[in-house]
Amino acid sequence: MPKMTFVERDGTRREVDAPLGLSVLEVAHKHGIDLEGACEGSLACSTCHVVIDPEWFDKLNAPSEDEEDMLDLAFGLEETSRLGCQIVIDETLDGLVVKLPAGTRNAQG
Template identity: 80%
Template sequence: MPKMTFIERNGQPREVDAPIGLSVLEVAHKHGVDIEGACEGSLACSTCHVIVDPEWFAKLTTPSEDEEDMLDLAFGLEKTSRLGCQIVMSEALDGLVVRLPAATRNAGG
């Protein structure tokens, strides 16, 4: 089974099983990782904002315009920021590393 690593807000890495077909948000919830996801993946908030490790960022699909709009509202936006609900695990993403931002802002959610 593919794995992924969440870098928690305290800087500690946490490797978890990441079943193919689940979003990063769903994987986080499955393992009790502290990501809110207030809109449950409907692209109506930015509370599942994650910062993708630069080595992995280029391997992701391009964000949609709706995702870009929601990211504009995210706290602590970085060049490799994405919404966890929009990254779906695949074999190609086995080993994915994402960092949780220092805080979230529930704008629009």
């Protein structure tokens, strides 16, 4: 089974199992990682904002226009920011490293 690492807000690194077909958001919830996901992956908020380790960023599919629009609302946006609900685990992402941002902004209406 693929693995991924979450770097929590305090810098703690947690390696977890990342089942194929689950999103980064779903993997976080499965393991009790503090990643909100207020809209439950429907691309209506930015609360599942994560920062992808630069080594991994170019291995991901490009974000959709809708994801980019939501990312514009994210707190603490960085060059390698993505929404966790839009990254689905496959074999190529075994070892993926993502960092939780310092905070979130829920602009869901």
